[in-house]
Amino acid sequence: MTVALKRIGVLVSGGGSNLQAIIDAVNQQELPANIAVVISNKSGVFALERAQNWRIPTLVIDHRQCSSSREFSLAILQRLQEFQIDLVCLAGFLRILDPLLIQEFRGRILNIHPALLPAFGGKGMYGHHVHEAVIASGAKFSGATVHLVTSETDIGPIVKQGMVTVSDEDTADSLAAKVLQIEHQIYPQAIKLVLEDKLIFDGCRTRLKKQ
Ligand code: GAR
DSSP states (O other): OOOOOEEEEEEESSOOHHHHHHHHHHHTTOSSEEEEEEEESSTTOHHHHHHHHTTOOEEEOOGGGSSSHHHHHHHHHHHHHHTTOSEEEESSOOSOOOHHHHHHTTTOEEEEESSOTTTTOSTTOOHHHHHHHHHHHTOSEEEEEEEEOOSSTTOSOEEEEEEEEOOTTOOHHHHHHHHHHHHHHHHHHHHHHHHTTOEEEETTEEEEOOO
């Protein structure tokens, strides 16, 4: 019996190293899925080139061309529906999505965040801001979190986390590099758990289903 592959839509804003990790996992048949579309809110970013290298359809929906955040999200929603997307993966996507889109894809949007949520999350906490805040706090550990997206920024149920040590010598740059390595491991693993329906969602908690 052949199982239909799920259709992933990936939303990006930058370099796309997490997108690459997902492409690699798909190519290695670690995920029961195809990437049906990659959407960026910025043109010219390397993530788009990565997708094009693998003949994955790409779209740019520039938030600056939209009259509001809702209009921007609705344009994305329309494309996700056209491409019949089953699961949306935010991979370094640096815009906040409108609750309307989140509601439409409820339980089917994953995000990766470069810290151990619920610490160092929320509005304004993205990319280097996160690593700078971690270093400034004196925390001895950081890491990455994959979580379901809800209408509250960085609050949704945690699917997977990975940890790194913050050393005395670390700068925001060196910490970012360490955390990215962990991100590339845990994001495909988390996507697999969700696509294979292996999780029970219980409020903030997720648990593995008993086999
Ligand atoms: C990653 O570190 C990701 O966790 C972060 O942006 C980087 C994108 O890297 N996302 C956020 O900060 C979202 N809050 P990439 O473009 O190479 O995947």
